[in-house]
Structure formats: structure tokens, C-alpha cells
Amino acid sequence: MQNNNDTPIKTNAQPMVITIKDRCRVCFTCVRECPAKAIRIEHGQAEIIVGRCIGCGNCVKVCSQKAKIAVSSINEVNTLLKSEQRVAACIAPSFPAEFQEVEYKKFVGMVRMLGFDYVTEVAFGAELVARKIRELLADTNDNRYISTSCPAVFGYVTRYFPELIDNLIPVVSPMVATARALRVLYGDDLKIVFFGPCIAKKSEGYSAELEGEINAVLTFEELDYLFENFSIINGNTSIYSAPESDFDPPHAQRGNLFPLGRGLLETAHIKEDLITGEVVSASGRKNFKDAIMEFSSGDADAKFLDLLCCDGCIMGPGMTTKAPLFRRRSMVSKYTRKAIRSRNPDKWVYYMDKFRNLDLSRTFSAFDQRMQVPNEERIQRILENIGKHTPDDELNCGACGYPTCREHAIAIDQGLAETEMCLPYSIETLHSAIQELGVSNQKLADTREALIQSEKMASMGQLAAGIAHEINNPLGVVLMYAHLLLEELEKNAEHREDLEMIVSHADRAKKIVADLLNFARENKVVYKEVNIAKLIQDCLKSLTISDTICVNTNFDQLSVTKAYFDREQMMQVFINLLTNALTAMPDGGELKITARDDDSRIYFEVSDTGSGIPVEIRKRIFDPFFTTKKTGEGTGLGLAIIYGIVKMHRGDVTVKSNNDINEGPTGTTFTVSLPKKF
Numbered sequence: 001m002q003n004n005n006d007t008p009i010k011t012n013a014q015p016m017v018i019t020i021k022d023r024c025r026v027c028f029t030c031v032r033e034c035p036a037k038a039i040r041i042e043h044g045q046a047e048i049i050v051g052r053c054i055g056c057g058n059c060v061k062v063c064s065q066k067a068k069i070a071v072s073s074i075n076e077v078n079t080l081l082k083s084e085q086r087v088a089a090c091i092a093p094s095f096p097a098e099f100q101e102v103e104y105k106k107f108v109g110m111v112r113m114l115g116f117d118y119v120t121e122v123a124f125g126a127e128l129v130a131r132k133i134r135e136l137l138a139d140t141n142d143n144r145y146i147s148t149s150c151p152a153v154f155g156y157v158t159r160y161f162p163e164l165i166d167n168l169i170p171v172v173s174p175m176v177a178t179a180r181a182l183r184v185l186y187g188d189d190l191k192i193v194f195f196g197p198c199i200a201k202k203s204e205g206y207s208a209e210l211e212g213e214i215n216a217v218l219t220f221e222e223l224d225y226l227f228e229n230f231s232i233i234n235g236n237t238s239i240y241s242a243p244e245s246d247f248d249p250p251h252a253q254r255g256n257l258f259p260l261g262r263g264l265l266e267t268a269h270i271k272e273d274l275i276t277g278e279v280v281s282a283s284g285r286k287n288f289k290d291a292i293m294e295f296s297s298g299d300a301d302a303k304f305l306d307l308l309c310c311d312g313c314i315m316g317p318g319m320t321t322k323a324p325l326f327r328r329r330s331m332v333s334k335y336t337r338k339a340i341r342s343r344n345p346d347k348w349v350y351y352m353d354k355f356r357n358l359d360l361s362r363t364f365s366a367f368d369q370r371m372q373v374p375n376e377e378r379i380q381r382i383l384e385n386i387g388k389h390t391p392d393d394e395l396n397c398g399a400c401g402y403p404t405c406r407e408h409a410i411a412i413d414q415g416l417a418e419t420e421m422c423l424p425y426s427i428e429t430l431h432s433a434i435q436e437l438g439v440s441n442q443k444l445a446d447t448r449e450a451l452i453q454s455e456k457m458a459s460m461g462q463l464a465a466g467i468a469h470e471i472n473n474p475l476g477v478v479l480m481y482a483h484l485l486l487e488e489l490e491k492n493a494e495h496r497e498d499l500e501m502i503v504s505h506a507d508r509a510k511k512i513v514a515d516l517l518n519f520a521r522e523n524k525v526v527y528k529e530v531n532i533a534k535l536i537q538d539c540l541k542s543l544t545i546s547d548t549i550c551v552n553t554n555f556d557q558l559s560v561t562k563a564y565f566d567r568e569q570m571m572q573v574f575i576n577l578l579t580n581a582l583t584a585m586p587d588g589g590e591l592k593i594t595a596r597d598d599d600s601r602i603y604f605e606v607s608d609t610g611s612g613i614p615v616e617i618r619k620r621i622f623d624p625f626f627t628t629k630k631t632g633e634g635t636g637l638g639l640a641i642i643y644g645i646v647k648m649h650r651g652d653v654t655v656k657s658n659n660d661i662n663e664g665p666t667g668t669t670f671t672v673s674l675p676k677k678f
Contacts, residue, residue, distance in 0.1 A: 015071055016055040016202050017048055023067035028421060030059035030068060031401025035285040035309070036156060036369075039401075040416045049416075052369045054155035055200030056309045057317025058285055070199045070318065074225065076216045077193055081115040085191050087215075088118035090178050092196030093126060093252070094259035096335040097314040097328035098220040098321050104335060105244035110232050111195075111223075113242050118186065122194070123252030123339075125178030127352065130255065130268035132171050132360045137270065137279075137304055145169040145304045146295065149264060151204035152309035153288055154364060161296055162366035169304075172210075172362045174258060175201060179213050181250065181355050191215045195223045197259070197316030200309070209363060219318025250351035251343045256336040259313030260329055264306050277301065283308040374413040382409040386425040399423035471509070479506045525566045525648050532563055532602075536593055539574040548588025557596035565674060569645045576638040577606040577670050584610025584668060600676055601651075607669040612659030621655065642672075649674050 024046050031039050031046070038052035039059065046067070048059070059068040080087050089111050099107050111119045129149060136145065146167050148154045157164050172180070179192040193216045194201060205214035218226075227233035232242060257263040262281045265272055272279045280302040282291040288307040294300035310316050314328040321328070374382075383405060388394050394405040400421040402408040411417035420426055482503045489496045533555060545551060581591050589609035596603050613621065622643045646653045657668040 015048065015050045016053060016199050017057065017060060017068055017070055019046055019048055020067050020069065021045055023065045025065055025067070027065075028399065028401035029062050029064075031417075031421075032398065033058040033062045033285065035289050036159065037411065037416060041401075041418050041421055042415075044418075044420070051367070052159065054152045054159065054309070055198075055203045056152040056285065057199035060199065060317045070219060070221075071202065072222060073202065073216045073218050074222055077218060077226070080191050080193065080215060083191075085189065086117045086186065087115070087191045087193060088120055088182050088186070088248075089114075089116040090120050090122050090125075090175065090182070090192060090194045091247070092175070092194070092198075092220075092259065092313065093121065093123035093256040094197045094313045094316065094319070094328075094332065095195075095220070096256075096331040097259070097323065098197065098319050100321065100323060100327075100331050103244075104338075105246055106242055108247055109242040109245040110227060112245055113232050114226055114230055116193070118182070118190075118248045119245070120178060120182060120250075121247045121252045121255075122174050122178045122196070123255035123258060124250045124351070125176070125181060125255070126174035126258035126264075126267060127252055127255035128177045128181065128355055128358065128360060129171055129174050130258075130264060131352070133169060133264070133304075134268040134270060136169060136171070143167075144295070144302070146292070147264060147304070147306045148362075148364075149173045149258070150288075150308045150310075150313075151198070151200040153292075153307045155200060155203060156289070156309075157292060158364055158367045159369040161292055162368045162370075164292070164296055165364050165366055167295070168364050170361050170363065172360050173204065174255070175205070176210060176213055176362070177358070177360055180358055180360070184355070184358065185250075193218065195220060197313050197319045198310075199317050209365065219316075221318055221320050224320055249347065250355075251339070251348060253340050253343055253345075253348055254336065256332060256339055260332060261308065261312045262306065263312070270304075272306075278303040279306065280304070281306040283311050285309060371414045373410060378413060379406065379409050382412050382419075386412075386419045386422045387428055395424055397423065475506065475509055479503070479510060482506055525569065527564045528567055529562050529564055530567045530570070532558065532561060532595055535567065535570065536574065536595070539571055539578060542571075542575060543578055543582065545582060545591075546588065549582065549585055550590045552590065552592045554592070554594045557594075558602070559597055560602070560676070563602055563674070563676065565649055566645075569648070573642045573645050573672065574604070574606070576642050577672075580638065580670075581606055581608035581610070581668070584608050584612075589667075597676065601673050602676060604672040604674075605669055606672075607667060609665065609667040612666040613655070613657040613668055614659050618655065618657060622653075646672055646674070651675065 026041065026044055026046060028041070028046075031037070031041065035056060035058065036052050036054045038049045038054070040047045040049055048068075057070065060070055091111070095107065096104065102110070108119050126149075133145075133147070136143075144167055146153070146157060146164065146169065148168050148171060151173065154168050157168060175194050175196070179194075182192065183190050192214050194205060194214055195218050197220055199219060202217045204210065205217040224233070254267045257266045260266075261283045262272065264270075265279065265281060270279055272281050280291060280300060282288050282305070288309055291300060291305055291307060295302065295305055311325060312329070314332060315325060323331075383389075383394070386405070386409070388405050388409075396404045400408045400417065400423065402411055402417070405422070408417055408422065412419060482499060486496070486499050486503060489499060533553075536553060540551065578591070578593075585591070585608055590607075592605070592607040594603075594605040594607070596605075622639050643653055651672060651674040653673075654671050655668065656671075658664055658666050660666070
């Protein structure tokens with residue numbers, strides 16, 4: 001096993017909590033609640049780093065998806081119970097808070113029914129520990145101590161404050177003290193199983209320093225499972241008959257207060273004097289860390305720190321009760337009062353004297369899990385990668401599981417976190433992706449529309465060519481004979497007017513056929529150098545423009561004066577566009593022609609202040625034969641021809657129009673874009 005720095009771990013650290021990946025929704029709640037930052041997010045999955053984990057179980061408590069579970073020791077216990085060896089069950093003093101509906105003697109009877117030879121109170125071991133701590137603190141030396149009854153606390157110190165190892169009070173926990181006392185009473189071959197509210201006890205019980213002292217550690221949740229598996233309890237309410245039984249001696253008195261906040265001090269008769277400040281008690285995942293940090297820096301000059309990782313052991317992650325904190329405190333206090341009244345004080349004194357010289361000492365080994373903090377330059381680079389370019393960008397929202405953006409950046413560098421954990425960054429990235437997707441979708445839609453238009457134009461072109469060729473010859477005959485007849489008739493002849501009507505409409509039909517042939521003809525583009533300003537002026541000169549129309553040209557944004565395209569074809573494009581613009585302003589207005597360019601394209605805009613094009617027909621204006629003009633005034637081929645010519649030049653033509661005066665000035669702008677190079 002290796003740590004994050006790929007250096008061998010000098011411990012027999014075992015996983016206490018595992019992740020069921022199928023249940024993990026990567027909400028980062030476990031990261032936020034882990035005081036040791038022992039959870040790595042990798043490839044979108046939460047992974048517990050065994051070496052860094054102190055077993056506090058906060059991740060188990062807060063995971064709504066039940067993706068974090070404590071490693072079970074039930075199989076080991078079943079093996080012990082099936083063996084011929086004597087096995088003792090050591091019950092943590094927080095049991096009244098877990099089994100609130102069961103009278104304690106009934107509870108003891110239920111434990112015995114599992115097959116245990118002895119059922120004892122760890123609370124007595126707590127009293128032995130409390131006495132030893134009181135004696136050490138009574139010494140007049142200058143030693144400063146941190147309590148070691150909570151394995152998550154000393155696990156945190158050995159990993160993240162190894163310089164404070166000598167300050168860990170060298171006294172075993174109540175669990176180990178009870179085990180040592182029981183072996184004095186019943187022999188060294190006695191097997192010990194501990195039941196309690198704590199997951200970290202598993203790490204303590206199986207540690208190398210205490211090897212063999214505790215044979216198995218189970219949580220109260222696992223004890224509930226055993227009761228159900230042995231059919232001792234049915235669900236949470238119906239309890240099968242179990243004979244009442246009392247705990248085996250030695251019995252405890254005030255030691256039952258140990259699982260409460262300041263319970264150690266109460267048991268040891270140590271006062272937390274706010275004036276002297278020599279003794280400080282703190283509990284909870286944040287408070288115990290702050291106390292250790294201030295103790296290390298010298299800000300807290302207390303002689304003794306009484307610390308619990310949870311808000312008292314009664315709030316441990318190995319409990320199943322949903323009762324609130326003070327309800328649990330009340331149940332433990334109630335049981336303690338009852339124990340003090342019912343226990344024989346002389347026997348308590350006897351056992352306390354019997355174990356006065358019991359060895360309660362232990363040692364602690366450094367297991368340094370501190371990681372190198374990156375330099376400021378690297379931190380800033382990571383912050384910029386997640387969109388934190390200035391201090392104002394650092395929201396410190398905590399959504400990533402880290403209290404500040406800076407701590408998140410450090411965790412990224414240390415391989416504990418990913419950039420995607422930053423919610424504002426992910427949202428911004430998602431918005432950018434959506435915008436890019438929107439642009440891509442629009443381009444795809446435009447391309448699809450252009451393809452449909454091209455297919456339509458090709459089909460109509462083939463049809464138009466066929467019709468034009470079929471009509472052209474008979475139409476020519478009609479025109480020829482009509483002109484011959486017209487030449488032979490006198491000016492005042494009776495049928496001359498009718499004949500002129502035939503000639504006029506035949507000429508119009510010929511023009512339509514010519515337009516059809518132009519539309520259908522696959523002309524080649526003959527690229528030549530063209531003076532842009534002269535081209536526009538020539539187009540304007542070829543048109544008859546009313547005095548009521550003001551013409552403005554603007555080429556100021558054009559960096560080139562000459563371009564390469566087919567002059568004749570582009571004249572046809574602009575004449576058609578200008579003609580349409582003039583037609584749209586029968587009562588006068590402004591005609592504006594603008595030319596501009598960028599690095600690769602030239603843009604021509606023809607704008608009018610006419611009535612505008614209704615929204616419902618804008619998509620059809622480039623369709624062949626579509627026209628809004630009256631019958632006889634247009635063929636509907638002008639814009640279709642423009643579209644075809646522009647596309648042959650590898651260009652594009654678009655339109656913007658407004659016909660609703662409530663939305664602003666009415667009018668239409670056609671934009672033709674052409675590549676600079678062919």
C-alpha cells in the first residue's frame with residue numbers, strides 16, 4: 001500500500017470505510033464533511049484514501065445515498081462464537097442512547113443469547129482511564145497532553161500533526177483498559193469483542209500497537225444485525241423473549257458518562273476552569289481540529305485537551321437511532337443515575353483497588369500523511385484554470401467540498417480534487433458548451449436550409465430549362481408571324497390594336513422564357529479584376545431612380561478597391577437587388593449601398609426604407625417563381641437568380657427585414673458576402 005507521494009506506508013492501516021461506486025452521485029458532501037480530507041475525487045468518483053482516513057465516519061453519516069459503509073467484522077465474531085474459546089462482549093457506555101426501548105437487563109440478556117460467555121461494561125475501563133489521566137495531570141511537571149480516548153483524534157494527530165505525538169497522553173482508551181482488566185480476571189486466552197458507536201474503534205482495535213488485545217470490533221448497527229440474524233429481535237419493535245441478566249463485574253458508576261461531551265472530565269473529577277484555562281474540552285469535526293491547530297501553534301496554552309471527533313460518542317456513526325442529541329444524553333444520564341443507585345459501592349472500590357497497578361500505558365507511532373503545499377505561483381495558475389482570475393472571482397461557496405477556492409486549488413495540485421468539482425466553473429463551462437452547441441446547430445440548420453434551397457433550385461432549373469426549350473420555338477414562330485402581319489396592316493386597320501396586343505404579350509412571354517433560360521443555364525464564373533465603386537455606379541446609372549428616393553453609398557470600411565469576380569453576373573445581382581429596393585419604396589425613401597471587408601471576405605449591403613418583408617414569407621423569397629407582385633409585374637425569378645449567381649461565386653446572401661412599425665423603422669437589407677480570393 002502506498003500514499004499519495006508513492007512512499008511506503010509504515011503501518012498496517014486497514015480500510016474502515018468503503019465506497020459503493022454504483023450508489024455514489026458525487027455530491028461532494030463526504031469531501032466537505034471529512035476532517036482529514038481523506039477522500040479523493042478521481043474520474044468523477046469518490047475514493048477513500050485508506051492511509052489518510054481517521055475513521056471518524058462523518059462520510060457514512062452524511063451520505064444520503066448510502067454509498068459509504070463501514071467495513072463489517074461480523075464474520076470474525078461469528079467465527080469466535082462458533083469456536084470453543086471463551087468470548088467476552090464489551091459494551092460501550094453509549095448503549096442506552098442506541099437501545100432506548102430496551103431495559104438494560106433485557107439488553108444484556110439479548111447479548112448473552114448471541115453466545116457470549118461474558119457481557120461487561122466498558123464504562124468501568126473508562127473509570128480506570130479517568131483515574132490514570134487525573135494522576136498524570138496532578139503531576140507538577142510542565143507536560144501538556146491531548147486525550148487519547150477517541151481514536152479519530154489521535155489518528156488525526158499521528159497523521160497531520162506528528163510533532164504532537166509526545167503530547168498524546170500515553171494512556172489506552174476505555175476499550176483497551178477493559179480488555180486488559182478482563183484478561184486479569186478470566187485469563188489471557190479470553191477473546192474480546194467490542195460493541196460501540198464508533199467506526200474508528202476498528203482501526204484502533206486492529207492497529208499494530210495493540211495487536212491481539214481486541215479480537216473484533218463491531219458497531220451498534222452490526223449488533224442490531226446480529227440480533228436480527230439470531231432472531232433475537234424482529235425489526236425495531238418486537239423483541240423476542242430474552243432472560244434478564246446483569247453485566248458481569250466489574251460494574252461501573254460515573255464511567256457511564258464517558259460518551260457525553262466533557263464526560264471524561266466528569267468521570268475523572270477534573271474541572272474545566274474557564275479562568276485558568278488549563279483544561280479545554282472540544283467536540284465535533286471542526287472544533288477538535290481547531291483545538292489541535294491552536295494547541296500546536298501555542299495559541300491555546302491549555303495543559304490538557306479533552307477532545308472528541310463527534311459531538312460525544314452518543315452521536316457516533318455506528319449508531320442507528322434517529323433520536324436527537326439531547327434525547328440521547330438524557331438516556332445515558334438516566335442510566336448512569338440508575339447505575340450509581342443500584343451498584344454496590346464497596347465492590348466498585350474493591351475492583352478499582354484491584355486494578356490500581358494495571359498497565360494502562362501505550363505508545364503512538366507517527367504516520368505522516370501531510371502533503372506538500374504548492375507554491376503561490378502554482379496555486380494561482382490552478383485558480384485561473386478554474387476561472388478564478390481575481391480575488392473577486394473566488395466565491396468560496398463550498399460546493400466543491402472545500403471551504404475556499406484556494407484550498408480547492410491546493411487539493412487539485414495534491415491529486416485529491418478535480419477542476420470539475422467547482423460548481424460555478426462547471427456551470428460557466430456548461431453555458432459555453434451550450435452556446436457553442438447553439439452556434440453549431442445554427443450553422444447546421446443554415447447548411448441544411450442552403451442544401452434544400454440548392455436542391456430546389458437544381459430541380460426547378462431542370463424543369464425551367466425543359467419548359468423554356470419547348471416553348472421557345474413555337475413562341476418564336478408566333479412572334480415572327482405577328483410582326484409580319486403587323487407590318488402589312490395599315491395604321492388605322494380594324495385589327496391592328498388586337499395584333500399589337502398579341503405582339504406585346506408574345507414579347508413578354510419571350511422575356512420570361514429568356515429569364516427561365518438564364519435561371520437554368522449553368523454559367524461558368526469568369527473571374528476578372530473589378531473596380532467595386534465603378535461597378536456599383538454603373539448599376540445605378542442603368543436604373544431610373546425617382547427624385548423622391550435618396551441614394552447613399554458608403555465604402556469607407558472597405559480596405560480594397562478592387563476584387564475578383566464575374567462582372568456581368570455581379571451586375572445582374574446588384575441590378576436585381578437595387579430594382580427590388582426601388583420597387584419597395586413607391587412613395588420615396590432612402591436607398592443605401594454599403595461595402596466593407598475583413599481578412600477573407602467582402603460584404604455588400606443594399607438597404608431600403610420600404611414597407612419590409614412579412615415574417616411569414618421571408619423563408620420563401622429565394623424560391624423560384626415566388627413573387628408578391630401582381631400578375632404580369634414579375635416572374636419571381638430575380639432573387640432565385642441572385643441566389644444562384646452568389647453561390648457560384650462561393651458566396652452567401654442573407655436578408656434582414658422589419659415590416660412592423662411598432663418594432664422600429666421598416667425596411668429591408670440584403671447582404672451579399674463574397675470571398676476575396678477565388
